[in-house]
Structures are given as structure tokens and as C-alpha cells.
Amino acid sequence: MSAAADRLNLTSGHLNAGRKRSSSSVSLKAAEKPFKVTVIGSGNWGTTIAKVVAENCKGYPEVFAPEVQMWVFEEDINGEKLTEIINTRHQNVKYLPNITLPDNLVANPDLIDSVKDVDILVFNIPHQFLPRICGQLKGHVSSHVRAISCLKGFEVGAKGVQLLSSYITENLGIQCGALSGANIATEVAQEHWSETTVAYHIPKDFRGEGKDVDHKVLKALFHRPYFHVSVIEDVAGISICGALKNVVALGCGFVEGLGWGNNASAAIQRVGLGEIIRFGQMFFPESREETYYQESAGVADLITTCAGGRNVKVARLMATSGKDAWECEKELLNGQSAQGLITCKEVHEWLETCGSVEDFPLFEAVYQIVYNNYPMKNLPDMIEELDLHGE
Numbered sequence: 001m002s003a004a005a006d007r008l009n010l011t012s013g014h015l016n017a018g019r020k021r022s023s024s025s026v027s028l029k030a031a032e033k034p035f036k037v038t039v040i041g042s043g044n045w046g047t048t049i050a051k052v053v054a055e056n057c058k059g060y061p062e063v064f065a066p067e068v069q070m071w072v073f074e075e076d077i078n079g080e081k082l083t084e085i086i087n088t089r090h091q092n093v094k095y096l097p098n099i100t101l102p103d104n105l106v107a108n109p110d111l112i113d114s115v116k117d118v119d120i121l122v123f124n125i126p127h128q129f130l131p132r133i134c135g136q137l138k139g140h141v142s143s144h145v146r147a148i149s150c151l152k153g154f155e156v157g158a159k160g161v162q163l164l165s166s167y168i169t170e171n172l173g174i175q176c177g178a179l180s181g182a183n184i185a186t187e188v189a190q191e192h193w194s195e196t197t198v199a200y201h202i203p204k205d206f207r208g209e210g211k212d213v214d215h216k217v218l219k220a221l222f223h224r225p226y227f228h229v230s231v232i233e234d235v236a237g238i239s240i241c242g243a244l245k246n247v248v249a250l251g252c253g254f255v256e257g258l259g260w261g262n263n264a265s266a267a268i269q270r271v272g273l274g275e276i277i278r279f280g281q282m283f284f285p286e287s288r289e290e291t292y293y294q295e296s297a298g299v300a301d302l303i304t305t306c307a308g309g310r311n312v313k314v315a316r317l318m319a320t321s322g323k324d325a326w327e328c329e330k331e332l333l334n335g336q337s338a339q340g341l342i343t344c345k346e347v348h349e350w351l352e353t354c355g356s357v358e359d360f361p362l363f364e365a366v367y368q369i370v371y372n373n374y375p376m377k378n379l380p381d382m383i384e385e386l387d388l389h390g391e
């Protein structure tokens with residue numbers, strides 16, 4: 001067993017679909033040429049995942065090239081470039097303040113330069129920017145590159161509703177999995193224990209152990225003592241839950257902001273979980289129902305987001321202040337993004353296209369409140385009424 005695997009103490013139970021844990025060790029072969037990793041994105045979660053990845057790349061030089069590039073959408077912060085601040089003070093003062101970043105993490109404002117000779121791309125940007133980023137990357141990424149998307153959302157367009165990992169595969173011609181879990185970024189950055197789920201299908205052109213990315217390599221890349229990783233194959237299941245729990249969290253924020261308390265929030269989460277699973281069954285039948293219940297990316301992420309995520313905070317402020325969603329997002333998030341605000345519109349457009357709006361009354365109610373100013377106090381009736389129409 002390599003020294004890297006020894007330190008990792010990988011177990012087969014962590015590497016397979018399902019939740020059976022086994023104590024048998026799985027060796028991690030040293031890479032023929034250590035994998036070079038780039039993180040695309042440097043927001044709240046982007047910087048946190050870059051920290052996790054850089055720690056592991058430094059810790060396992062037999063497997064990964066120690067230097068990790070992080071592409072940064074350049075900004076001026078009080079007369080200084082954000083990339084310069086990150087590279088000299090090792091802090092992302094705007095999106096992840098008060099967290100020291102590893103010195104092998106290098107901020108790069110040049111997207112194309114940041115992916116030069118890369119083997120593994122980790123996408124981590126608000127999903128509304130993905131089409132433009134993919135457009136810029138086209139022709140600059142070899143088909144041998146493997147990717148993981150940490151984004152939560154969908155792409156809705158001429159091709160219908162698409163997973164973001166599929167969008168990346170289609171546009172860049174590279175295999176792409178996903179990482180999603182109950183992961184409020186700041187808690188992970190502070191190294192408070194949490195779990196996550198990584199999902200990845202081994203592609204047909206897999207080049208072999210030590211030469212290509214497999215589940216063991218992904219576990220080594222993301223697992224930390226404070227960030228426990230389960231690697232499975234259900235990319236669709238973890239991505240659906242990650243996208244849609246943001247819409248449910250807006251619903252929770254509305255009822256909390258109205259002062260209705262825990263029961264109302266629990267009711268929204270119950271209805272929301274049902275709609276998430278129904279969405280998966282209708283549009284992504286390859287997703288597995290147990291993923292929603294058993295993985296961190298499933299119900300656990302729904303719970304943490306509805307308790308303490310940015311979407312719930314924005315919706316709560318909408319309820320207490322009467323301001324619209326965009327004002328609240330601006331006021332609360334200092335340039336960060338509440339992805340549920342975009343996802344609820346994308347979901348509405350898709351459901352309308354396929355005549356299924358009435359099957360998803362909560363998603364529709366959230367959309368109508370955010371975009372058409374429907375009174376949020378009518379939320380229970382909106383869910384009921386649409387249910388009755390559906391009968």
C-alpha cells in the first residue's frame with residue numbers, strides 16, 4: 001500500500017454505492033504523473049473547496065501535483081486586486097474572510113492559463129455563470145481531463161432540463177461527476193465536521209489505475225478529517241437534490257419570516273422532499289431514491305440549507321422587510337448568490353413547457369412569490385389548491 005493510502009485509510013464502504021461500511025483497506029496507487037488540479041471559482045464555496053483540495057494535494061504528492069490553481073473572477077478590493085490579496089495574505093477577504101488558505105493554493109485571474117496542463121477540473125461558481133465559463137474554456141481543455149461540479153442548479157434551455165455535470169460534459173467533451181452535501185461553506189472552512197457525497201461514473205475510455213481518475217482518487221482529493229466523503233455513482237440523484245433544496249429553503253424562509261415557527265418550516269420541508277423525489281423520478285429516472293434519504297446530498301442537505309443557508313436568510317428578509325428578492329440578496333450577501341432565486345424560475349419554465357406545474361405546487365408557489373409578488377401568507381392554500389386541481 002502506498003504511503004498516501006496508508007495516511008488516507010480508505011475503506012471500501014466509503015467507495016461504493018449504498019451505505020454499507022467495511023473496514024477493509026483499499027490501496028491507492030501512486031499516480032504515474034501526479035494529477036494537476038484546478039478549481040474554477042473563488043466564492044464562498046469555491047474558496048472553501050479550493051482549501052480542502054489544496055490541503056490534500058500538498059498531503060499526497062504521490063497522487064497530486066502540490067500546487068493548486070484557483071481561477072478568480074478578478075475584483076478590486078479597496079484598490080488591491082483580489083488575486084494579489086489571496087496570493088500574499090492567503091485569505092479571500094471578500095468571500096471567505098478570516099480563514100487562512102494553504103500557501104500552495106494560487107489565485108489566477110486568467111481562466112485559460114489556470115487550466116493549462118490540468119488533469120482534474122473542479123467547477124465551483126454560481127451556476128448562472130457556467131455557460132459563459134464553458135464557452136471560454138472550449139478548445140482549451142483536453143478530452144483526457146476529468147471534472148467534478150460542485151455547483152447547485154440546472155441548465156434549462158432548448159434541450160430541456162439538464163444536470164450541470166452533463167452540461168459540462170456536452171460543452172467541453174470531458175467526463176464530469178458532482179460533489180454535493182450538507183455543506184454550509186463557512187462551517188467546512190472552519191473545519192467543523194461535516195459529510196459530503198461525490199458521485200462519478202467511470203468513463204468508457206478509463207485509462208487505468210494510477211493513470212486516470214477513479215473513486216479512490218476522488219476520495220483522496222476531497223476527504224479531510226473534518227470533511228467526510230462518500231463516493232457513489234448517482235450523479236443525477238445528488239445533483240437534483242442539491243439544486244432543488246435551494247427552492248425549498250426559500251419556502252422555509254417565507255414561513256419563518258412570517259413568524260410561523262418550526263412546524264410550518266417542517267411542513268415545507270416535508271412537501272419539498274416529496275417534490276424533489278418526484279422531480280427526479282419524472283425527469284431523471286436514472287436517479288436512485290435511496291440517495292435522497294441516505295446520502296449527505298439528500299435530506300441532510302435539505303435540513304442544513306433550510307436551517308442556516310443563504311436562501312433561507314434571503315427569503316426570511318423578504319418576509320420581514322417586504323423588499324424584493326434581489327434587494328434582499330444584495331443587502332445580505334455582499335456579492336454572493338442565493339441560487340434558489342434563479343433555480344425556481346428555471347424549474348417553473350421547464351415545468352410549464354412540459355405541462356407539469358400542478359405536480360409541483362410548492363416549487364410553483366415559491367416561483368410566484370419571488371417573481372409575481374404573490375402574498376406569501378397564502379402559501380399553505382397555494383399548495384392545497386394546486387393539489388386539488390391535480391386530483
Ligand SMILES: NC(=O)C1=CN([C@@H]2O[C@H](COP(=O)(O)OP(=O)(O)OC[C@H]3O[C@@H](n4cnc5c(N)ncnc54)[C@H](O)[C@@H]3O)[C@@H](O)[C@H]2O)C=CC1
Pocket residue numbers: 041042043044045046047072073074095124125126127129150151152153183184185186335336337338339
Ligand atoms: N456557499 C455555500 O455554502 C455553498 C454553495 N454551494 C454551491 O456552490 C456554487 C458556488 O457558490 P459560491 O462559491 O458560494 O459562490 P458565491 O455565492 O460566493 O458567489 C460569488 C462568486 O461569484 C463570482 N462572480 C461574480 N460575478 C461573476 C461573473 N460575472 N462571472 C463569474 N463569476 C462571477 C465572484 O467572483 C465570486 O467568486 C453555487 O452553485 C452554490 O449553490 C454548494 C454548497 C455550499
Ligand SMILES: O=C(CO)COP(=O)(O)O
Pocket residue numbers: 152181182183184185246249301304305308309310311312337338339
Ligand atoms: O448548499 C448549501 C449547503 O449545502 C448552501 O446553501 P445556500 O446557498 O442556501 O447557503
